[in-house]
Amino acid sequence: MSSAPHIPVLKEPVLALFEPLGEGVVVDCTAGYGGHARALLERFSQIRYIGIDQDPVAIAYCQEHLADFGDRVQLRRGAFSEVLPTLLREPLVAVLADLGVSSLQLDDADRGFGFDSPVLDMRMDSHRPKSAADVINHYSEAELAHIFGLYGEEPQAKKMAALIARHRPFFSAKALSGLVEAHFKRGRIHPATRIFQAVRIEVNDELGEIERLLDALEKLARPGLKVGVIAFHSLEDRLIKDRFRLWAQRCICPPQSWRCECGGDRAKGKLLTKKPLVATDQEIAQNPRSRSAKLRGFQFTRSADGS
Numbered sequence: 001m002s003s004a005p006h007i008p009v010l011k012e013p014v015l016a017l018f019e020p021l022g023e024g025v026v027v028d029c030t031a032g033y034g035g036h037a038r039a040l041l042e043r044f045s046q047i048r049y050i051g052i053d054q055d056p057v058a059i060a061y062c063q064e065h066l067a068d069f070g071d072r073v074q075l076r077r078g079a080f081s082e083v084l085p086t087l088l089r090e091p092l093v094a095v096l097a098d099l100g101v102s103s104l105q106l107d108d109a110d111r112g113f114g115f116d117s118p119v120l121d122m123r124m125d126s127h128r129p130k131s132a133a134d135v136i137n138h139y140s141e142a143e144l145a146h147i148f149g150l151y152g153e154e155p156q157a158k159k160m161a162a163l164i165a166r167h168r169p170f171f172s173a174k175a176l177s178g179l180v181e182a183h184f185k186r187g188r189i190h191p192a193t194r195i196f197q198a199v200r201i202e203v204n205d206e207l208g209e210i211e212r213l214l215d216a217l218e219k220l221a222r223p224g225l226k227v228g229v230i231a232f233h234s235l236e237d238r239l240i241k242d243r244f245r246l247w248a249q250r251c252i253c254p255p256q257s258w259r260c261e262c263g264g265d266r267a268k269g270k271l272l273t274k275k276p277l278v279a280t281d282q283e284i285a286q287n288p289r290s291r292s293a294k295l296r297g298f299q300f301t302r303s304a305d306g307s
């Protein structure tokens with residue numbers, strides 16, 4: 001493939017969020033198909049780029065697609081929560097994370113993310129121990145109902161879990177989505193959309209990864225470092241919003257305190273976005289996936305040790 005098959009969401013807002021950017025390294029936690037990578041490397045000629053992805057297919061693609069930038073580009077395969085802490089010595093100026101799956105992963109029938117897929121997998125990293133088939137076929141009915149409700153925010157979680165438990169085992173996404181479709185009314189979206197999201201989050205421990213990403217960023221903090229995170233559903237966005245707000249808090253005294261004893265100067269930095277940035281109608285028309293994207297930004301003003 002010679003051109004980028006994945007349209008980067010909120011490309012211009014990401015570039016505007018990072019502008020101006022000093023000389024140094026930009027880490028892209030979710031290199032994917034190099035869409036943001038190319039935009040960043042072209043716009044900021046003084047930066048080096050380190051791209052992380054846990055999907056070997058994405059890394060191989062970026063290796064080829066970004067070859068024209070030579071040694072300005074380094075790629076690392078692995079979970080961002082594991083790779084980020086190894087970058088402590090790099091002169092970091094910005095970190096980007098564009099969460100979730102790429103459209104190529106979604107569209108590749110052999111990965112098991114789509115409703116019509118002949119497999120039931122959903123692992124972004126094929127080395128992960130647990131696949132979607134393991135979750136669907138081996139979790140108890142109560143556990144399924146729990147993850148469908150929690151990660152899918154599916155109102156009919158219990159009924160869907162009971163139906164699936166009665167008809168398993170399943171060996172393909174197609175059989176699973178077909179069963180749900182036969183028993184639940186199709187609205188604006190496929191009735192299995194929310195439970196597919198829930199299983200994907202469970203298989204890839206997506207929320208745990210975000211928590212660990214935020215923990216790692218706290219340790220990488222240094223004055224001037226900018227962070228941009230794009231989330232695609234409310235569970236992800238809430239984790240980011242809450243942590244950014246906590247970082248921006250000037251007073252960290254417990255709420256029951258009579259008066260401030262921490263000095264009122266404890267903010268790690270400032271919010272770059274009071275409200276999340278979202279796609280314009282024009283972008284949504286070109287790239288429907290951008291509809292649910294929310295970009296939040298933060299800039300550290302202190303180092304991890306508080307200095």
Ligand SMILES: C[S@@+](CC[C@H](N)C(=O)[O-])C[C@H]1O[C@@H](n2cnc3c(N)ncnc32)[C@H](O)[C@@H]1O
Pocket residue numbers: 006007008009029030031032033034035036037052053054055058078079080081098099100101102103124209
């Ligand atoms: C939405 S795509 C990123 C697209 C990219 N920004 C672009 O412009 O092409 C998300 C990518 O992040 C990767 N990914 C998701 N969670 C990850 C994690 N915890 N660690 C490393 N990579 C992850 C996925 O494999 C996928 O390739």
